[in-house]
Amino acid sequence: MAPAKLTNISELGEFALIDKLTQGIKLKQKNTVTGIGDDAAVLKSGNKKYELVSTDILIEGVHFDLTYTPLKHLGYKAAAVNFSDMAAMNGIPKQIVVGLAVSSKYSVEALEEVYWGIKKACETYNVDFIGGDTTSSPQGLFISVTVIGEASKDSIAYRKGAKEGDLLCVTGDLGAAYMGLLVLEKEKKAFQANPNIQPELAGKDYILQRQLKPEPRLDIIKELKKNSIVPGAMIDISDGLASEAMHLSKAGNVGVAIYEEKIPIDQVTFDTAEEFKIVPTTAALNGGEDYELLFTVSQKEYEKITKIKDIHIIGYITDISEGNRMITNANQVIELKAQGWDALK
Amino acid sequence: MAPAKLTNISELGEFALIDKLTQGIKLKQKNTVTGIGDDAAVLKSGNKKYELVSTDILIEGVHFDLTYTPLKHLGYKAAAVNFSDMAAMNGIPKQIVVGLAVSSKYSVEALEEVYWGIKKACETYNVDFIGGDTTSSPQGLFISVTVIGEASKDSIAYRKGAKEGDLLCVTGDLGAAYMGLLVLEKEKKAFQANPNIQPELAGKDYILQRQLKPEPRLDIIKELKKNSIVPGAMIDISDGLASEAMHLSKAGNVGVAIYEEKIPIDQVTFDTAEEFKIVPTTAALNGGEDYELLFTVSQKEYEKITKIKDIHIIGYITDISEGNRMITNANQVIELKAQGWDALK
Numbered sequence: 255m256a257p258a259k260l261t262n263i264s265e266l267g268e269f270a271l272i273d274k275l276t277q278g279i280k281l282k283q284k285n286t287v288t289g290i291g292d293d294a295a296v297l298k299s300g301n302k303k304y305e306l307v308s309t310d311i312l313i314e315g316v317h318f319d320l321t322y323t324p325l326k327h328l329g330y331k332a333a334a335v336n337f338s339d340m341a342a343m344n345g346i347p348k349q350i351v352v353g354l355a356v357s358s359k360y361s362v363e364a365l366e367e368v369y370w371g372i373k374k375a376c377e378t379y380n381v382d383f384i385g386g387d388t389t390s391s392p393q394g395l396f397i398s399v400t401v402i403g404e405a406s407k408d409s410i411a412y413r414k415g416a417k418e419g420d421l422l423c424v425t426g427d428l429g430a431a432y433m434g435l436l437v438l439e440k441e442k443k444a445f446q447a448n449p450n451i452q453p454e455l456a457g458k459d460y461i462l463q464r465q466l467k468p469e470p471r472l473d474i475i476k477e478l479k480k481n482s483i484v485p486g487a488m489i490d491i492s493d494g495l496a497s498e499a500m501h502l503s504k505a506g507n508v509g510v511a512i513y514e515e516k517i518p519i520d521q522v523t524f525d526t527a528e529e530f531k532i533v534p535t536t537a538a539l540n541g542g543e544d545y546e547l548l549f550t551v552s553q554k555e556y557e558k559i560t561k562i563k564d565i566h567i568i569g570y571i572t573d574i575s576e577g578n579r580m581i582t583n584a585n586q587v588i589e590l591k592a593q594g595w596d597a598l599k
Numbered sequence: 600m601a602p603a604k605l606t607n608i609s610e611l612g613e614f615a616l617i618d619k620l621t622q623g624i625k626l627k628q629k630n631t632v633t634g635i636g637d638d639a640a641v642l643k644s645g646n647k648k649y650e651l652v653s654t655d656i657l658i659e660g661v662h663f664d665l666t667y668t669p670l671k672h673l674g675y676k677a678a679a680v681n682f683s684d685m686a687a688m689n690g691i692p693k694q695i696v697v698g699l700a701v702s703s704k705y706s707v708e709a710l711e712e713v714y715w716g717i718k719k720a721c722e723t724y725n726v727d728f729i730g731g732d733t734t735s736s737p738q739g740l741f742i743s744v745t746v747i748g749e750a751s752k753d754s755i756a757y758r759k760g761a762k763e764g765d766l767l768c769v770t771g772d773l774g775a776a777y778m779g780l781l782v783l784e785k786e787k788k789a790f791q792a793n794p795n796i797q798p799e800l801a802g803k804d805y806i807l808q809r810q811l812k813p814e815p816r817l818d819i820i821k822e823l824k825k826n827s828i829v830p831g832a833m834i835d836i837s838d839g840l841a842s843e844a845m846h847l848s849k850a851g852n853v854g855v856a857i858y859e860e861k862i863p864i865d866q867v868t869f870d871t872a873e874e875f876k877i878v879p880t881t882a883a884l885n886g887g888e889d890y891e892l893l894f895t896v897s898q899k900e901y902e903k904i905t906k907i908k909d910i911h912i913i914g915y916i917t918d919i920s921e922g923n924r925m926i927t928n929a930n931q932v933i934e935l936k937a938q939g940w941d942a943l944k
Contacts, residue, residue, distance in 0.1 A: 260706035263735070271707065272733050275714045279721075279728050283693045286727045295696065295729035297747070300645065309730055309745055311698035315737040348628045349642065353656035353743045361605035362616065369620045376624075382631045383624050384640035385654055388617050390608070391741075392660040398698045398732075398743030400654055402642070 292413050292505075293342035293489060294403065304410050306403040308339035314394035322438045325364055327466045328397075329371020335492065336401040337379050338470035338545040342490035343412070345405030346472060350376065351385035353398035358390060368397070379472060409479070411488035411549065416506035420486050420550035422569040423559060425471050427518040428495055429534060432541025433526040434458070434465030460522045468545040477562045488549035496539040497592035498548045500578055509572035510590065514582045516568040539580075540593045637758050637850075638687035638834060639748065649755050651748040653684035659739035667783040670709055672811045673742075674716025680837065681746040682724050683815035683890040687835035688757070690750030691817060695721065696730035698743035703735060713742070724817060754824070756833035756894065761851035765831050765895035767914040768904060770816050772863040773840055774879060777886025778871040779803070779810030805867045813890040822907045833894035841884040842937035843893050845923055854917035855935065859927045861913040884925075885938045 263271060276290045287296040287304060294308035312332050314320060320328075333350060340347040352372055356365060365388075376383045381401075405411075416422075441453045455462065471490075478485065487506050489498045495517065499510045517538050519527075527534040550571055551559055559565055569581075578590040608616060621635045632641040632649060639653035657677050659665060665673075678695060685692040697717055701710060710733075721728045726746070750756075761767075786798045800807065816835075823830065832851050834843045840862065844855045862883050864872075872879040895916055896904055904910055914926075923935040 260708050263701065263703060263705060263707055263710070266707060268733065271710070272731070274707065275710055275733065276728070276731070279718060281727045281729070282725060283727045286694060286729060289727060289729035290731060295694070297694065297729075305650075307694070307696055307730060307745075307747065309696040309698050309743070310732050311700055311734055311741070311743055313700050313734065313736050313741070316700070316735055349631060349640070349652070351640065351652055351654040351745055353654050355656055355658050355661070355741070356608065358608060360608060362608055362611055362619065363605050365608070365616070365620055373624060380627060382626045382628045382634060383621070384626070384631060384634035384642075385652060386617070386621070386635060387654050387656050387743075388613065388620065389656055389658065390661055391658050393738055396656070396658070396700070396736075396741050398654070398656060398745075400652075400696055400743075400745035402652065402747075 293339045296410065299404070302407055304405045304407055306340055306343050306345045306405055307400065308336060309398065309400040310336050310339070312397045314396070319442070320395070321442050323466060325367035326371040326374070329368040330375045330467055332397045332399050333372045333375035333381070334468055334470050335545060336399045337375070337381065337472065338468070338490045340401060340403035341470045341472050341475050341547060342488055343403070343405050344409055344475060344478065344485055344488055345403045346475060347379060347381045347401050347403040349382045349384045349402040351400050352383070353387045355389045355391035355396040357393050360395065379470065409484045411485040413487055413489050413501050413505035415487040416502050416508045416550040416571045417486055417552070418508060418571055418573050420552055420571040421556065421559065421567050422510060422512065422548070422550055422571060423565050424491070424495070424518065424546055424548050424568050425474050425564055426544070426546040427520040427523065428491065428544050428546060429527065429537030429541045430461045430464035430520050430523040431468060431543035432537050433523045433530070434461035434463070435543070436530055437461065437526060438465065458522065458526065460520060461526060465543065468543065470545060471547050474547055474565065481558050481562060483551055483555050483558055485549035485551055488547060491544045491546045491548055492542060494540040494542045494592065495548065496590050499590060500592050502548065502550065503578050507574050509574050509576040510569060510578045511572050511576070512569035512580045512590065514580055516566060518566045638684040641755065644749070647752055649750045649752055651685055651688050651690045651750055652745065653681060654743065654745040655681050655684070657742045659741070664787070665740070666787050668811060670712035671716040671719070674713040675720045675812055677742045677744050678717045678720035678726070679813050679815050680890060681744045682720070682726065682817065683813070683835045685746060685748035686815045686817050686820050686892060687833055688748070688750050689754055689820060689823065689830055689833055690748045691820060692724060692726045692746050692748040694727045694729045694747040696745050697728070698732040700734045700736035700741040702738050705740065724815065754829045756830040758832055758834050758846050758850035760832040761847050761853045761895040761916045762831055762897070763853060763916055763918050765897055765916040766901065766904065766912050767855060767857065767893070767895055767916060768910050769836070769840070769863065769891055769893050769913050770819050770909055771889070771891040772865040772868065773836065773889050773891060774872065774882030774886045775806045775809035775865050775868040776813060776888035777882050778868045778875070779806035779808070780888070781875055782806065782871060783810065803867065803871065805865060806871060810888065813888065815890060816892045819892055819910065826903050826907060828896055828900050828903055830894035830896055833892060836889045836891045836893055837887060839885040839887045839937065840893065841935050844935060845937050847893065847895065848923050852919050854919050854921040855914060855923045856917055856921070857914035857925045857935065859925055861911060863911045
């Protein structure tokens with residue numbers, strides 16, 4: 255019998271692969287509210303609260319490059335991006351557990367730096383570091399983080415929930431983390447070609463920090479609560495604005511319209527993109543790792559939302575028949591496509 | 600300035616390393632009961648319940664060898680050993696999240712087999728598979744599992760809690776998983792030397808299954824509950840009886856006395872150990888991966904405990920001044936030493 259043809263992982267891509275692997279899963283526990291498919295799973299926890307659970311793995315050579323990533327930053331980022339998953343549900347992180355595997359080339363001191371970063375992120379965001387597993391790997395550094403958080407039952411935000419006419423909002427600015435990555439990659443290549451070269455990082459602090467030490471937007475979660483605003487749908491931007499907008503579209507069965515001119519892009523990001531001959535909007539749409547929040551609110555919240563610092567209305571929600579569109583600066587309407595980062599491609 | 604001397608990870612060993620890395624961690628969240636240091640962290644969850652959280656990472660080439668580990672079994676085992684951490688707290692598993700990273704050499708079909716095993720373990724033990732992260736690795740297969748479980752406030756069992764005079768009990772039999780591993784390693788070598796050779800696995804089913812498809816002793820947790828027995832201290836046996844007994848000793852500030860003749864060893868384990876010229880008791884003390892439960896109960900439970908199938912009284916708890924001892928079959932008293940498996944050595 256001829257062997258069956260095997261499917262290469264890269265043929266499917268991350269989202270289709272996960273769909274395939276997780277099909278047929280049935281949830282039976284009474285306290286499970288939702289499982290796979292959002293930024294976090296949701297469990298019942300008392301009368302007014304939900305518990306949130308999310309996990310991420312970070313792998314040397316795939317998610318980070320130790321040539322230019324300080325180990326303290328790596329630890330901090332591993333925790334911070336998981337806290338961002340809690341923010342993405344309109345919740346807050348409360349506890350984390352961390353798995354860490356390293357090859358024998360790592361020293362105890364190197365591991366202490368990684369842990370220092372994790373502990374620092376926990377201190378900053380008031381999260382308890384409650385458990386872990388530390389072991390060896392044949393090669394490279396692996397980190398897995400699982401975060402447990404909390405959201406109010408009446409204000410939890412899922413990817414689904416966007417309604418026609420809703421305003422589409424984004425926090426902070428986009429594309430910066432990706433431009434920071436390009437600068438670091440460029441300097442790495444220059445250094446490899448000539449180890450005596452001085453790195454050209456002047457004026458790039460902002461985008462380097464955005465790449466190396468992202469912060470979860472828990473400040474925004476606090477502001478939304480203070481202003482009694484409950485997002486209809488929400489997600490954090492890890493794979494680029496286009497990819498995340500399309501998640502909201504798919505989950506909510508709606509269309510998304512984004513104005514290019516409204517997409518917030520920092521001046522350093524803009525200038526660096528031009529240096530690299532990249533359209534700045536492309537960096538924002540497809541760059542990834544910004545860990546800003548993308549969410550919808552009903553139009554009646556317009557006044558309240560415009561008063562909150564660092565929230566930008568970039569578009570609106572339409573009927574699904576209108577598709578996902580961007581209205582360009584030249585007033586053209588183009589179809590939104592996700593070319594976000596896919597670790598499996 | 601001379602560079603500071605760096606410490607090699609293997610100089611410290613797993614437990615000392617974890618102590619070093621996790622020092623200075625403060626717990627601030629009101630619902631955190633205990634953090635690092637037991638089989639699971641403990642969170643408050645309602646009036647009568649605690650929530651349990653535990654995480655484990657499994658790495659190709661360190662924790663498993665795909666030459667002889669079927670992928671379905673690997674998935675099952677990754678989940679099962681985490682469920683065992685819940686049993687070790689006298690609790691039950693309820694949800695898991697799984698992180699999986701694979702190199703591009705893996706096919707989608709191979710990943711489906713791993714997931715099949717995880718899903719099968721979840722079905723068997725009534726656990727909801729609620730989340731995950733799937734990504735690529737530069738090399739090898741990497742699995743992280745975080746399990747969330749539940750224990751009653753009034754019957755949760757920690758590593759601490761053993762009292763002088765308590766009976767020391769173990770479930771099932773010990774050393775089998777290790778002997779299964781040795782058989783598989785031997786057959787691997789024989790196959791590498793001569794690929795036409797037929798594997799000699801006849802009669803070894805029991806120990807192979809113990810290695811490849813361990814089961815968490817949740818049946819024992821149910822029996823203890825049914826009989827209203829609350830263990831004083833409990834741990835699961837992942838690194839060998841000696842290592843785990845010493846954890847109970849250290850955590851409870853007590854001594855442990857074990858009768859060699861009472862240590863349960865299956866006949867196949869015994870015979871295979873002799874084939875490999877290993878003292879069967881040594882396999883039980885230091886072999887690891889049995890995932891049986893080691894626990895203490897007060898003497899007044901003697902009658903009740905002896906009536907439960909598959910629980911064996913193997914010794915008793917003493918004052919700490921008496922140390923950790925084994926009374927051998929020849930009636931000699933020897934000091935108990937842990938030579939359990941250490942992934943960092």
